[in-house]
Amino acid sequence: MPGSPTSRGRAFGQKVGFTMRGLSGGAAIVTGAASGIGQATAIRLSEEGVRVVCADVNGTGAEQTTKSIQGAGGTAIAVEMDVTKSALWKKTLDEALGAYGQVDYLCNIAGIVNTLGPDNVIELDEEHWHWVIDTDLTGTWLGMKTVLPHMLERGRGSVVNISSMAAVRGLLDLTAYSAAKGGVISLTKQAAMQYPTVRINAIAPGTIDTPILGDVDVDFSVNHIIPRLGTAGEVAGMVAYLHSEDAAFLTGLVIPMDGGWSAKT
Numbered sequence: 001m002p003g004s005p006t007s008r009g010r011a012f013g014q015k016v017g018f019t020m021r022g023l024s025g026g027a028a029i030v031t032g033a034a035s036g037i038g039q040a041t042a043i044r045l046s047e048e049g050v051r052v053v054c055a056d057v058n059g060t061g062a063e064q065t066t067k068s069i070q071g072a073g074g075t076a077i078a079v080e081m082d083v084t085k086s087a088l089w090k091k092t093l094d095e096a097l098g099a100y101g102q103v104d105y106l107c108n109i110a111g112i113v114n115t116l117g118p119d120n121v122i123e124l125d126e127e128h129w130h131w132v133i134d135t136d137l138t139g140t141w142l143g144m145k146t147v148l149p150h151m152l153e154r155g156r157g158s159v160v161n162i163s164s165m166a167a168v169r170g171l172l173d174l175t176a177y178s179a180a181k182g183g184v185i186s187l188t189k190q191a192a193m194q195y196p197t198v199r200i201n202a203i204a205p206g207t208i209d210t211p212i213l214g215d216v217d218v219d220f221s222v223n224h225i226i227p228r229l230g231t232a233g234e235v236a237g238m239v240a241y242l243h244s245e246d247a248a249f250l251t252g253l254v255i256p257m258d259g260g261w262s263a264k265t
């Protein structure tokens with residue numbers, strides 16, 4: 001919930017200790033803004049002076065994040081949308097342009113894991129394969145396909161896509177998710193090559209303490225060198241940094257935000 005320090009490590013409205021250059025006054029679309037990393041990112045960008053579109057298939061949750069931002073003096077609107085539907089992406093862009101006249105930052109954060117059935121290569125069924133690939137990979141592509149023309153027209157913009165360490169480390173029974181997140185890395189590099197006037201980067205988080213982890217009784221922190229889970233606020237801070245002028249020379253980059261996991265052999 002907004003206001004809870006549990007998932008972000010600090011309460012909403014508690015100002016960050018430093019700000020990122022060049023973010024203030026811009027406008028962002030943040031998908032997955034109802035929960036976890038997306039919610040923390042919407043809040044963090046707002047704290048940086050960015051006007052935010054909180055987009056999520058969970059419209060009530062998106063509305064709650066929006067109200068929290070507004071309550072703290074920020075500017076936000078909520079859009080209920082499904083990232084797998086191109087028509088809803090167009091509607092989201094239209095609403096963003098109607099409200100703010102521009103989109104400077106696209107945060108492709110919405111995502112799912114397959115919790116509805118087995119996820120090994122043989123037993124995974126086609127329906128669940130497509131559900132995860134559509135949400136985690138196609139949704140990211142559709143976001144860029146929809147918003148990049150606007151950014152190219154303005155000659156500026158920044159995109160941050162969320163991959164996962166599951167894309168680059170062998171994890172058991174995350175077949176569709178790992179494949180989708182690997183695709184996000186490839187897609188990020190392709191897009192960065194194709195559109196040099198827009199910066200396009202990705203983050204590959206380790207295990208972050210958000211509702212996506214569900215009730216599974218596994219200590220995922222053992223993968224990290226830093227012996228804990230990451231927080232959504234920490235990932236949100238990296239999203240803000242990648243969008244900022246401080247990262248003006250970074251594009252096509254995939255940042256492992258993983259408590260040191262990628263340093264381990």
Ligand SMILES: NC(=O)c1ccc[n+]([C@@H]2O[C@H](COP(=O)([O-])OP(=O)(O)OC[C@H]3O[C@@H](n4cnc5c(N)ncnc54)[C@H](O)[C@@H]3O)[C@@H](O)[C@H]2O)c1
Nearest residue numbers: 032034035036037057082083110111164205207208210212
């Ligand atoms: N938490 C982790 O350990 C972790 C690690 C690596 C990567 N990630 C990635 O980070 C991103 C955010 O995940 P989170 O941990 O904050 O999880 P979360 O479950 O807290 O948030 C995911 C959000 O995405 C939204 N969403 C799902 N399907 C959607 C759709 N079709 N259209 C629009 N919105 C949709 C959900 O409603 C939810 O608000 C995901 O892409 C996830 O794969 C998470």
